Amino acid sequence: MMKPRSRRGGGRPTIADVARKAGVSAITVSRALREPERVSKELRRQIQHAVGELGYMPDPNARALASARADVFGVLVPSLTNNVFAEVVRGIYDSLSDGPFRIQLGDTHYSGLEEERLLHLFLSQRPAALIVSGIDQTAAARRLLVTAGCPVVQIMETGPDPIDMLVGFSHFDGGRVATQHMINTGYRRVGFLGARMDPRSQRRLAGYRAAAEGAGLFDPRLVTTTPVPSSVSLGRELFREALAKVPTLDAVFCNNDDIALGVLFECHRASIDVPGKIGITGFNDLDMMHVAYPSVTSIRTPRYEIGRNAVAMALEEIDGNRPETRVIDLGFELIPRESTAR
Amino acid sequence: MMKPRSRRGGGRPTIADVARKAGVSAITVSRALREPERVSKELRRQIQHAVGELGYMPDPNARALASARADVFGVLVPSLTNNVFAEVVRGIYDSLSDGPFRIQLGDTHYSGLEEERLLHLFLSQRPAALIVSGIDQTAAARRLLVTAGCPVVQIMETGPDPIDMLVGFSHFDGGRVATQHMINTGYRRVGFLGARMDPRSQRRLAGYRAAAEGAGLFDPRLVTTTPVPSSVSLGRELFREALAKVPTLDAVFCNNDDIALGVLFECHRASIDVPGKIGITGFNDLDMMHVAYPSVTSIRTPRYEIGRNAVAMALEEIDGNRPETRVIDLGFELIPRESTAR
DNA sequence: TTGTATGCGTTATCAA
């Protein structure tokens, strides 16, 4: 009876405190904060003043509860440490850092089941948008996404059948172009080295195979893969293995730049001439590839831009402007360097 | 009048639905979910059944609003792409993935002001715990953390004066040990190569200087730094610059492994013998350092373990068991390799 | 342009 004021709240100023101080109603404060143009200039000023005075900050939980919508972007990537996704995530953060949106990042560890679990978790917040990696969601995950009730952007790949929106590039073409480049350069026993072999790696392998078969150079013994996560040291292992299988090997297309770097180091160690005896092409074009000696040919992928585009598309849809194009192919670029220049 | 049921809710099952189905009151469902032991076995069973039947998931926003506490760990790192922090973050995610906690990740871009901004943002959610990087918070940020009302763990460094809890290692000692190692090996003109030069880099430099001065080998011209963010290509630039300044340079302690790798490649390119003509020591001991040719000496830092320890400490405190030790020094390890073996 | 009444889904409080 005596103290109807906050039993539980930590005594932080609420919207009601601001309203009282500014001499208006709570809902007017709410509006002034979210849609300033709908409130008269005069009141807006008073409210801004009161907000500053009190150090008021809206409670995102109360806001989410009342509006049935959290200002949260859910982002699901298969790995946090993989440099590739780190770049994508950076693009997302950079695009969202000056707005009202928080980012909820999830690591699926390349597991479809973990993706489902995280999706459930994220969905329970009623996120403003969802960004997920790849196009190989489980049936259950796909169902969840279709009925998510918010914009959904799949990233990293292109494909014919987006759940909602899609931005990426063709890994098949990337593998094909990289392999074709080495064939054009004159290499005849071009191997494929792949770690992890997630769906995107598989498609790069398919691209490799298409190019090799097109030139009549395919031989299954040239393909060396492992489900083990990628690393520089694994690149070395795979290369040794490949060379043991096929001593006439004269080039390798590597799943990614880590593998390529491992190959390069092993060539140094074993005094194998690059590009004379072995040609090397990587994938992603990390900074180190152009610094390496010899510098390493790679496929430059638009990782940061994928992040930015994904956010831009989602924001458009949130703003009510449904993007015309639902699929964006950002392409890639072959960067020929010393490692294949013979 | 007709339909007092949910105006706005998307029709998802609520705790009231579960309660009705289980024939109990809402609060009992709430308890059964959070503190099962406080509810009779019989009711617990019925409630679990109803939950499963309905596919009920608690609304984290409503929960946070009502309890004035969100099941969120706020994590602030200076960079998302830096491999070092990626490992720390992985440790944090791995430690939290099977619990009820979400993770809110923020990227301060090495800016104290951005850190303050994010802190405000995070605090408005009333997080369960906060993990922040480094010990050089601004006065304002420190104030916010002291009054955060939740466990706060500073990570990456050790120091005498934790805001609440602290887990890391001594960067000064790391720099000292790395430098001393090269001096012990016989190098006499040991340079320091540093990018970014954030506070931790500064302390590694101080350690370098202490070791160099201790041996009577310090010379300011041996120090080459830049505020530019670190990269492999920058390593090459810095090394060239250092060599131009001091042609008698015979070793370098690198701020981090990226720089060291850039130096190694430049040595290859310029046919400079490593370790004969130039010794190289890096910092962090990324996987590639032991694969490189020659393999590169580095300081192995417990990044993943820092993440795990930080979470463990915070969880202890959340559970009401205030950890005795407020500061954990996880140490580091010098890994001598070919690049300094002469 | 502004305000009133009401509910969002959950938990704290207090009583039984």
Next chain:
DNA sequence: TTGATAACGCATACAA
């Protein structure tokens, strides 16, 4: 061990 009631802080619906 269980339940009735009243917040939590804000935004929607509707009226003025």
